[in-house]
Amino acid sequence: xxxxxxxxxENGLFTAVMVCYLAAMVLYFVFFxxxxxxxxxxxxxVITAGFALHTAALVVRGIGAGRxxxxxxxxxxxSFAWGICLCFLVFERKYRFRALGTFVTPVIFLIIGYAAMQxxxxxxxxxxxxxxxxxIHVSTAIISYGAFGVSFAVSLMFLMRPSMADKEFWEKxxxxxxxxxxxxxxxxxLGFLFLSFVIxxxxxxxxxxxxxxxxxxxxxxxxxxxxIIYALYLHLRLSRGWKGRQAAVFAAVGFVCVLFxxxxxxxxxxxxxxYA
Amino acid sequence: MKCAVGLLLILAxxxxxxxxxxxxxxxxxxxxxxxxxxxxILMLGLDDVFHCWWFVALTLFLCxxxxxxxxxxxxxxxxxxxxxxxxxxxxxxxxxxxxxxxDGEPGKLFAKMGFKKIEKKQTEDGAQVWYGARHKAxxxxxxxxxxxxxxxxxxxxxxxxxxxxxTVYGVPGQTKxxxxxxxxxxxxxxxxxxxxxxxxxxxxxxxxxxxxxGGTGAYMSGETSVNRPLSLFGMKFYQNSTGWAAEAExxxxxxxxxxxxxxxxxxxxxxxxxGLAVMLNAFYPDYGEDAAGMPRTLSPALRxxxxxxxxxxxxxxxxxxxxxxGEKITVDSYEIRFVTPRQYTLIQxxxxxFGWLAAVGGVMVLASLLLAFYIRxxxxxxxxxxxxxxxxxxxxxxxxxxxxxxxxAACKKMAEEEAGEPAGEERGDGRL
Numbered sequence: 001x002x003x004x005x006x007x008x009x010e011n012g013l014f015t016a017v018m019v020c021y022l023a024a025m026v027l028y029f030v031f032f033x034x035x036x037x038x039x040x041x042x043x044x045x046v047i048t049a050g051f052a053l054h055t056a057a058l059v060v061r062g063i064g065a066g067r068x069x070x071x072x073x074x075x076x077x078x079s080f081a082w083g084i085c086l087c088f089l090v091f092e093r094k095y096r097f098r099a100l101g102t103f104v105t106p107v108i109f110l111i112i113g114y115a116a117m118q119x120x121x122x123x124x125x126x127x128x129x130x131x132x133x134x135x136i137h138v139s140t141a142i143i144s145y146g147a148f149g150v151s152f153a154v155s156l157m158f159l160m161r162p163s164m165a166d167k168e169f170w171e172k173x174x175x176x177x178x179x180x181x182x183x184x185x186x187x188x189x190l191g192f193l194f195l196s197f198v199i200x201x202x203x204x205x206x207x208x209x210x211x212x213x214x215x216x217x218x219x220x221x222x223x224x225x226x227x228i229i230y231a232l233y234l235h236l237r238l239s240r241g242w243k244g245r246q247a248a249v250f251a252a253v254g255f256v257c258v259l260f261x262x263x264x265x266x267x268x269x270x271x272x273x274x275y276a
Numbered sequence: 277m278k279c280a281v282g283l284l285l286i287l288a289x290x291x292x293x294x295x296x297x298x299x300x301x302x303x304x305x306x307x308x309x310x311x312x313x314x315x316x317i318l319m320l321g322l323d324d325v326f327h328c329w330w331f332v333a334l335t336l337f338l339c340x341x342x343x344x345x346x347x348x349x350x351x352x353x354x355x356x357x358x359x360x361x362x363x364x365x366x367x368x369x370x371x372x373x374x375x376x377x378x379d380g381e382p383g384k385l386f387a388k389m390g391f392k393k394i395e396k397k398q399t400e401d402g403a404q405v406w407y408g409a410r411h412k413a414x415x416x417x418x419x420x421x422x423x424x425x426x427x428x429x430x431x432x433x434x435x436x437x438x439x440x441x442x443t444v445y446g447v448p449g450q451t452k453x454x455x456x457x458x459x460x461x462x463x464x465x466x467x468x469x470x471x472x473x474x475x476x477x478x479x480x481x482x483x484x485x486x487x488x489x490g491g492t493g494a495y496m497s498g499e500t501s502v503n504r505p506l507s508l509f510g511m512k513f514y515q516n517s518t519g520w521a522a523e524a525e526x527x528x529x530x531x532x533x534x535x536x537x538x539x540x541x542x543x544x545x546x547x548x549x550x551g552l553a554v555m556l557n558a559f560y561p562d563y564g565e566d567a568a569g570m571p572r573t574l575s576p577a578l579r580x581x582x583x584x585x586x587x588x589x590x591x592x593x594x595x596x597x598x599x600x601x602g603e604k605i606t607v608d609s610y611e612i613r614f615v616t617p618r619q620y621t622l623i624q625x626x627x628x629x630f631g632w633l634a635a636v637g638g639v640m641v642l643a644s645l646l647l648a649f650y651i652r653x654x655x656x657x658x659x660x661x662x663x664x665x666x667x668x669x670x671x672x673x674x675x676x677x678x679x680x681x682x683x684x685a686a687c688k689k690m691a692e693e694e695a696g697e698p699a700g701e702e703r704g705d706g707r708l
Contacts, residue, residue: 127479212626
């Protein structure tokens, strides 16, 4: 198969992935809104299938492009959605609560929708991007952003919990407030650890490529702002016992920063990171 | 603590402003672009946030805060790691509620929960106690994280103060001094590797570095390319940039009287005619024009070269135009041509004696986060009751509820296993 044929297959897989994520979102929503238990199970199956197809799409694109598919807006957006989906599946299985899908799938669909709006053209890499650090830097960013996406969804669930009328359904499908809070904290911890990896690996790479490991570029600066926001969350939690509603609001604000670092900086502020 | 939170919030806000307001521009840029806010931007130093005095002061204040936080907490952490994990303390704070019970000795349960070292003790009233503690190092996570951050900031700050940075640009064959280091750099070759679609795959400069004339010491050579800096004489040589250069050839009465290599943006005075100078503003390797008739290059390949020049006479502009290959500028008996266009290389040279410190700090931060989040200090104990059963409980400083649930689940599972085993079979993996 030629590179173009691989990319054509990837195109088809990407469309199938979008359909799966949309279907999963609808199924989870109906499961949650109409209390149809079976639909939640189907939603879980569909998103797992979507994730498998998504993985295949990324692999096929990587083969077609002859490099890791992590270098432009489209590739990072689709990998970002993949990262959230991966973290969601891990957290859903680890903590066994299906309702999480109702809150995570819209975020995944939003990101994959953003990816669909980007150019899918495969371009050769500029010299600065031809580095092994690219794989480490961007793949850790995907896991970090994915974990923050899950923490955002769990925090939303936490904030909505008191307003839910059907207590019986909630108690059956959603963990208690304390556990939700802990899950959100675990997701933030994972995201924070990987975000720190992102910043450190990015600094090492920047030193090799540009001769300066920190140059206050807007992308670097916003990564630092995001890091500070989550550092405050963790600090307040560990030392001041900040839990519950305050922590959930903080985690949600942190994810808004993540989105701005990724999308806002690219669109609004000139940066040497403008390719990503 | 409150102070650190406040400082971090202010620094985050400052970083946000620094990313939204263009940095390092001339004052006129702000008065034109932000007429309402220019006064405040310039007065508060928001045009160069990351280098202005208050940002540096806030960062130093944060460092002092981190340092004091670590100094204050160090003795209590030492005490905690020495004496904080003990069966007496656990039993003292225990209300007696068991998370699970087991009939046989709880060695198997401890092993299942990942406790390898078990202490077997006896209380004053004769009750047998088994106790295990693990991941004690986890309590040092936040402390080490603070130290790592301090080290990163110290490494970065000292690097900013002490680092030497120079740029040298030129074409192959040229030798230039490396700032005031006493070294000189010769550009041996410069290679631009292009792909079939004319995009650049890599820039590579071969260079030789040694002491300037009159100095002693060996010469060393090597290659530097993007992402592969070269280290020589304690300095790092980075392939930073490139551009076009051409010889400005001056003829008088048909005879060449001057040849000066000009990189785009440079000018050269005509030595034979006082006040006359020519500047090479830009070079177009494959000249074309856009829809508005403005010059541009159609590709990076050297197909149809053209030069944008400005001619000066006593600092007054005599003319500005685009000169194609072979065309000339004539001023009285002087003719000026641009010939032999070629790419120059720009090498950035840096000596940062504290880069390693920032790197060590970064590694410390990562290690500390692993410690803080994934090495969770946990304790578990089992107390034998009068009827011979063992009451099991535990505590965790970071993931209390989940750890207790896992003990509970392990006890339940073990009870089920015990129920399924033939009576009289020896259970557990240790005896008092």
